[in-house]
Amino acid sequence: MKKIELKNVSKIYNGTVKALNNVSFSINQGEFIAVMGQSGSGKSTFLQIAGLLDKCTSGEIIINGENVSSFDNNKLANVRMKTLGFVFQAFHLNRHLRLYENIMVPMLINNEYKTKADMENKAQELIELVGLSHRKKHYPGQLSGGEQQRVAIARALANNPDFILADEPTGNLDSENELMIFEELRKLADSGKGVLVVSHNDAVTQYADKIYIMKDGVLKEKNEE
Numbered sequence: 001m002k003k004i005e006l007k008n009v010s011k012i013y014n015g016t017v018k019a020l021n022n023v024s025f026s027i028n029q030g031e032f033i034a035v036m037g038q039s040g041s042g043k044s045t046f047l048q049i050a051g052l053l054d055k056c057t058s059g060e061i062i063i064n065g066e067n068v069s070s071f072d073n074n075k076l077a078n079v080r081m082k083t084l085g086f087v088f089q090a091f092h093l094n095r096h097l098r099l100y101e102n103i104m105v106p107m108l109i110n111n112e113y114k115t116k117a118d119m120e121n122k123a124q125e126l127i128e129l130v131g132l133s134h135r136k137k138h139y140p141g142q143l144s145g146g147e148q149q150r151v152a153i154a155r156a157l158a159n160n161p162d163f164i165l166a167d168e169p170t171g172n173l174d175s176e177n178e179l180m181i182f183e184e185l186r187k188l189a190d191s192g193k194g195v196l197v198v199s200h201n202d203a204v205t206q207y208a209d210k211i212y213i214m215k216d217g218v219l220k221e222k223n224e225e
């Protein structure tokens with residue numbers, strides 16, 4: 001069973017700012033979990049630590065049964081590449097690359113893709129998955145925000161991750177587009193990916209299997225409040 005687990009994780013920035021306070025949490029493959037909470041409550045910190053983008057001050061992170069807490073940066077990058085895909089509020093597409101090329105970027109560091117044709121075939125499959133194959137040669141600036149975020153989701157899938165982690169994925173979108181993004185993420189969970197979304201947006205609650213609330217660095221499941 002694919003799983004991300006956090007055990008008694010705390011994060012203190014600069015020796016003073018306690019951003020996470022003894023957080024224990026797990027997400028399984030096929031689950032869509034939303035973490036909500038006020039600005040400054042620790043949501044992004046939580047996502048970055050669960051996603052191995054930052055280190056915790058104390059506690060343990062276990063990914064698919066492997067305790068990665070003592071891994072060096074190279075080993076962490078390798079686990080990230082093979083296991084995790086990220087989606088951010090600001091899309092972060094490269095505006096000089098066509099959409100299918102943007103989707104290929106993470107494949108460049110993955111030696112499982114042997115030829116450029118392998119990468120192009122995978123990019124084609126992923127852009128079809130998010131319903132934009134007719135636009136694949138366009139540049140990000142030619143797309144709406146919602147469409148750009150769908151491309152960013154396709155790119156997050158480039159290396160077949162077990163989990164997708166998204167920080168405010170609808171923060172820059174209008175209400176119609178935000179529902180499309182949550183639907184896309186729901187489909188991924190139904191296809192077997194674990195989906196962890198950090199959001200202010202109440203609409204996410206309709207799509208999530210479980211909702212957690214972050215408050216002053218403390219994480220609680222919503223119905224336990």
Ligand SMILES: Nc1ncnc2c1ncn2[C@@H]1O[C@H](COP(=O)(O)OP(=O)(O)OP(=O)(O)O)[C@@H](O)[C@H]1O
Nearest residue numbers: 013014017019037038039040041042043044045046
């Ligand atoms: N690099 C950093 N250095 C020092 N303090 C930080 C750093 N990053 C975050 N913090 C602090 O940690 C706390 C949690 O921040 P975090 O960004 O995780 O909150 P958030 O819930 O994602 O907020 P928002 O909803 O506004 O994105 C805040 O008090 C913030 O000021």
Ligand SMILES: [Mg+2]
Nearest residue numbers: 043044045167
């Ligand atoms: Mg944040």
